[in-house]
Amino acid sequence: MPESSTSASETGLRSRLIDVGVELVAAEGAQALTLREIARRAGVSHGAPRRYFPTRLELLSAIARRGFADLGERARPVLDAGGDPRAQVAALARTYLEFARDNPGMYELMFRHDLLEGGHLGLRETSLPLFGLLADLVGRVRPDTDARRAAGALWGNLHGIAQLWRWGSLRLATGDEDFGPLLDAALLAHLGPEGGR
Known part of the structure; x- marks a missing residue:
């Protein structure tokens, strides 16, 4: 052959x-x-x-890479649209939460510590560019702050919302039928009020 x-x-x-x-x-x-x-x-x-x-971890990492690629494809129209950075952060955050809600198994796999830390197939390098774009947008909304830390805090908040929403805890605690009000609260907490101080 x-x-x-x-x-x-x-x-x-x-x-x-x-x-x-x-x-x-x-x-x-x-x-x-x-x-x-x-x-x-x-x-x-x-x-x-x-x-x-x-190893099994190498196969799991390759599968998780597909998840990051899918999330990146979903985020691309938001990022390509340009416009108001705050609106872009909000749309990107909603895209992230919708991805987590609609793909719970993949979302769980993508953020497994052993896959990210192990360096399998460059999974960390696959996951970081989207965070860099988020940090850039946050920096344009909040030039008065360390954009990477503010973006990290926002991401941590979004990740918590995604996990607790999937488990049903936030729906029970807040009575919300959609994560939209929680997303709005997270954006307010990390970006400040719309239109500045």
Whole structure:
């Protein structure tokens, strides 16, 4: 078999394993992601994933990269639209919360500490550019503050809202049927009132 055919075939199987992992995490959550189950659903031997992903964490990182790519694609129209930085931060924050709500398994996988810390497949480098864009926008809204810290605090707030909303805790505590009022409160807390002080 020509080398290019083998390479294309190997690339195809690697991509298929990731695709199956993405489908599995969407259907059953991050806890369902085992090498054996991904191999079974991909129609290959249970040892086949190890040819492309020597460890389970490397396969999970590749699947999580798809999540970050998806989140980035959802954020792109907000960022490309330009305009008022505060409105962009609000739209970006809503996009983030909607992604977390609509993709709970992927969202959980994307922020697993062991994947981010392990440096698998540059996952940290995949996740940081979007934060950099958020920090830039926050800096334009609040030039009086350390933009990275303010953006980090806002992100932490959004992450907490996403997790607690998914668990049902915030709906129970606030009585809100949508996370919109919580998002508005977080933006006010971190960006100050609209129109400045």
